[in-house]
Amino acid sequence: MICEVGIARCASYDPGEVAESLALAIERAGGMPPIESPDVLIKANLLSPSAPDRAVTTHPEVLRAIVGEVRKIGNHPVHIADNPGYIFTSAEALMDRTGVGRLAEIEGVTVGLLAEGGLRSVSSGSFRVLSEARVSKRYLDAGYCINAAKLKTHVETETSGCIKNIFGTADTSTRKICHSSASQRRLAEAIVDLFSIRPPQFHILDAVVGMEGDGPSHGTPRRIGFLLAGRSALAVDWVAATIMGYENPLCIPVLDAASARGLGPSRRSEITLRGAEWGELPAVGFKKSSGLVRMFPTFLRGLAHSLVSITPRLEREKCVRCGICGKVCPVNAISDGPSGADRKRYPKVNRRSCVRCLCCHEMCPTGAMAAHKNLPARLAASLRDGFSPSPGGCRPAPTPTLRFRTVGSTTWDQSPGPPFIGCRELAPCRSLRQSLKVLLYFFCISAVALALRQNMPVSSACGKINFACSVGIEGRHGGGIRDDVQGDTETFGARLQR
Ligand code: SF4
Ligand code: SF4
Numbered sequence: 001m002i003c004e005v006g007i008a009r010c011a012s013y014d015p016g017e018v019a020e021s022l023a024l025a026i027e028r029a030g031g032m033p034p035i036e037s038p039d040v041l042i043k044a045n046l047l048s049p050s051a052p053d054r055a056v057t058t059h060p061e062v063l064r065a066i067v068g069e070v071r072k073i074g075n076h077p078v079h080i081a082d083n084p085g086y087i088f089t090s091a092e093a094l095m096d097r098t099g100v101g102r103l104a105e106i107e108g109v110t111v112g113l114l115a116e117g118g119l120r121s122v123s124s125g126s127f128r129v130l131s132e133a134r135v136s137k138r139y140l141d142a143g144y145c146i147n148a149a150k151l152k153t154h155v156e157t158e159t160s161g162c163i164k165n166i167f168g169t170a171d172t173s174t175r176k177i178c179h180s181s182a183s184q185r186r187l188a189e190a191i192v193d194l195f196s197i198r199p200p201q202f203h204i205l206d207a208v209v210g211m212e213g214d215g216p217s218h219g220t221p222r223r224i225g226f227l228l229a230g231r232s233a234l235a236v237d238w239v240a241a242t243i244m245g246y247e248n249p250l251c252i253p254v255l256d257a258a259s260a261r262g263l264g265p266s267r268r269s270e271i272t273l274r275g276a277e278w279g280e281l282p283a284v285g286f287k288k289s290s291g292l293v294r295m296f297p298t299f300l301r302g303l304a305h306s307l308v309s310i311t312p313r314l315e316r317e318k319c320v321r322c323g324i325c326g327k328v329c330p331v332n333a334i335s336d337g338p339s340g341a342d343r344k345r346y347p348k349v350n351r352r353s354c355v356r357c358l359c360c361h362e363m364c365p366t367g368a369m370a371a372h373k374n375l376p377a378r379l380a381a382s383l384r385d386g387f388s389p390s391p392g393g394c395r396p397a398p399t400p401t402l403r404f405r406t407v408g409s410t411t412w413d414q415s416p417g418p419p420f421i422g423c424r425e426l427a428p429c430r431s432l433r434q435s436l437k438v439l440l441y442f443f444c445i446s447a448v449a450l451a452l453r454q455n456m457p458v459s460s461a462c463g464k465i466n467f468a469c470s471v472g473i474e475g476r477h478g479g480g481i482r483d484d485v486q487g488d489t490e491t492f493g494a495r496l497q498r
Contacts, residue, residue: 003235003265004030007275010208010227013052013061018227022065022204025229028274032069032202033231037143039077040070043114043200045150045165046082047216048365049097055211055221058148060099062206062227066148067107078109080148081116081138083168085175085328085363091116114139119171122197126261129189130177135197139169145200147233151210151240153219153289155310155358155371157188158252160216161240162203162233166195176330179357187357188253192261195233199263203233205240212244212287218367224283226276234264235271242281244288307443307462309374312349312360318368319346325360325369334360380440 006028010021026032044063050056067078080103084094091113095101104111117138123131139145149165156179157164167175178190205228213219224243230236234255241249250256250266259266268278312325325347326334333353347369349360360369373381451461 001262001265001270002272003230003232003270004028004272004274005228005230005232005235005239006030007226007228007239007273009225009276011225013059013208015061015064018059018061018208019065019068021227022062022069022229025204025227025275026069029229029231032073032146035070035073035076035144037076039079039143041139041142041145042066042078042080042148043139043145043165043169044080044082044100044148045160045168046084046094046098046100047168048084048363049094050217051097052099053209053221055150055152055209055219056217057098057100058150058206059208060103062204062208063100063148064103064107066146066204067103067109070146076144078107079138080109080111081114081136083114083136083171085168085172085359114169115171117141124193124197126196127193128257129181129186130174130193133174133194133197134171135174135194136169136171140198145198147200147203149203149205151205151207151224151228151243153212153215153244153287155214155216155289155361156184157191157254158289159237159241159244159246159254161205161237163195163237163254163258164191166200166233167191170194172328176328176359178330179359180330180355184253185257188257191254192257192263195258196261196263199233202229202231203236204229205236207240207243210243214289214361214371217362217364218371219289220287222283222286232264234258238265238268238271239273239281242278243283243286245282245286246288307447308377308380309356310358310371310377311351311354311356311374312358312369313372314346314349315368315370316346318366320366320368321346322365323347325364328359328363330357330359331355376440376443 006025008021008024008028010017042063044058046057048056052059052061063080067080070076070078080100092101094113095104095111100111103109114136117136119134120137120140122133122135122140127133147162147165149162150160152160154160154164167178170178174194178187178194181187181190207224207226207228209221210224211219212222226243228236228239237252237255237258238249241252241255246252250259258264265271326332331353333350333355334347335350347360358371361371447461448458450456450464451458454461
């Protein structure tokens with residue numbers, strides 16, 4: 001299977017530049033398939049009511065340029081829609097804050113929530129994880145759909161691009177079921193289940209300013225300077241992962257699951273990239289997400305998942321006690337939070353029930369529910385991201401300088417300048433990283449040895465080592481822990497005594 005991906009440089013969200021670059025990317029991708037349906041649905045990424053400069057949502061200028069491309073083909077009515085992770089206030093506020101509402105005024109399109117047209121239960125023999133999914137009727141019935149995704153990192157799935165964007169066509173209850181599994185692989189399979197129901201005809205990825213770090217909501221905007229287009233979501237995501245610095249994009253579970261089902265290329269040679277060379281794609285010092293188990297070989301990943309832990313932790317000073325975290329938790333692990341008229345209590349995470357999906361972190365509007373890395377996770381993160389490959393050797397990742405222009409109530413990025421510096425001198429840092437990975441493998445092998453010696457399950461041995469690291473080196477448990485997890489601390493303490 002040969003898939004074409006068109007890529008074009010785009011240094012800013014200047015309307016003229018975006019329109020020109022998008023047209024070029026689409027042309028390089030072989031053009032959009034003919035539109036035979038009377039109307040067109042653009043499935044945007046409108047995860048939360050965030051201003052465009054936060055890089056959480058598909059930029060409105062990219063959406064406007066897509067509308068322009070559709071209009072070049074014919075005068076089709078266009079509808080732009082998504083289901084956010086949670087309706088914080090109202091659909092109008094979501095559209096207004098993301099800048100998408102303005103497109104209804106200036107481009108004559110309609111905007112709204114995907115769920116507004118109702119939901120339909122779908123089941124398929126090709127599902128690997130889901131037995132049934134409740135999906136937007138509007139999306140299922142759309143004769144022509146363009147997927148307008150955003151390049152972001154994701155604390156749970158590593159990256160968020162074209163395939164992950166289709167997760168938003170399901171309703172909240174289906175998404176909670178997907179998230180309720182502690183297994184990343186099962187989540188990835190569930191996302192691909194949803195994608196496989198009805199893949200959009202064409203895919204566009206907004207990578208002008210993407211998100212690095214702990215995305216998809218609370219990462220850092222990162223200037224990248226590309227627009228991508230193609231008929232294969234997996235191929236576009238593959239190129240995006242290469243930009244993010246993944247040498248083998250199939251180490252990302254969603255991409256691997258999609259490739260295994262034949263939904264796109266299974267090797268790089270099956271992608272024809274037009275508009276750039278592969279070697280110039282990786283963005284210097286791009287900070288990947290905290291999904292660190294990807295660093296380990298497959299046979300050690302189960303082990304690593306127990307050892308390297310990223311859990312939600314409340315930062316009270318940022319919490320506005322809105323209660324959203326409790327509502328999005330798929331396993332009801334957040335209790336005693338604000339409810340009804342009682343808005344005085346802070347949410348409390350039940351560590352025993354928590355499956356570490358980090359949905360609460362993702363949907364918290366203020367970032368108060370932080371993604372806390374334990375010591376092995378911090379060690380792994382510093383090993384992986386602390387040394388940024390660059391032409392001059394190892395140095396910290398450059399901080400992007402962004403300038404913004406305010407139009408009405410919306411602030412849009414208007415920064416000029418080069419998108420990023422290419423880098424080919426990766427060898428010294430790569431060998432250093434490889435050496436340090438060996439240290440992490442040593443952690444895992446220690447757990448196996450402990451399990452064999454004490455005749456216990458490997459997961460328990462991992463837990464012991466994990467906990468010993470936290471207690472022995474961090475010295476946090478046993479008094480210094482936050483009030484909201486005090487009960488669990490005592491349980492941990494009792495366990496340590498035993
Ligand atoms: S942690 Fe975040 S989502 Fe939860 S109540 Fe506080 S502000 Fe709201
Ligand atoms: S508390 Fe947060 S991380 Fe844990 S299961 Fe609930 S939403 Fe997921």
